Amino acid sequence: MSEKELMSPADIHAFGIEIVFKQLEKDGWVIDSADVLADLASEPQIVAKKDGELAFFVVRTDVYPNRGRFEEGAEAFNTLVRHANAHGASCYFASVLIANSEGKTDEEMSVPVKGVAYNIEFNGLVKMELPPAAPVNGNASAA
Secondary structure, eight states, X not given: OOOOOBOOHHHHHHHHHXXXXXXXXXXXXXXXXXXXXXXXXXXXXEEEEETTEEEEEEEEEEETTOOOOOOSOHHHHHHXXXXXXXXXXXXXXXXXXXXXXXXXXXXXXXXXXXXXXXXXXXXXXXXXXXXXXXXXXXXXXXX
């Protein structure tokens, strides 16, 4: 049996961006830009418009049994949302899970082989928003 070529982390990331790109188009978004070659540090991976809303999309993809996660921390999250807001855009997160459809066991489904079919789990978008600002004066009122 010949050795199968595995997808690299960059291939897995690009595959997730492609999945989200196609779903956004299906949902009526007009894609302004999409970069399947973007590394995880390049944000956003997709910029699109729909019904007058400009939106930045951050995509994370992982292989079964894991879902793509935004693990860069609160500072990176806040920077992304502020960047989107500065451009008059909303910011959304898309988590994608891919599973090798040829796999019969959990272990086989977790092997990202190039050129095989995949089962995909993408449950939509999560809006990334900053928490409301705390009041400047901590006391509501003094009686």
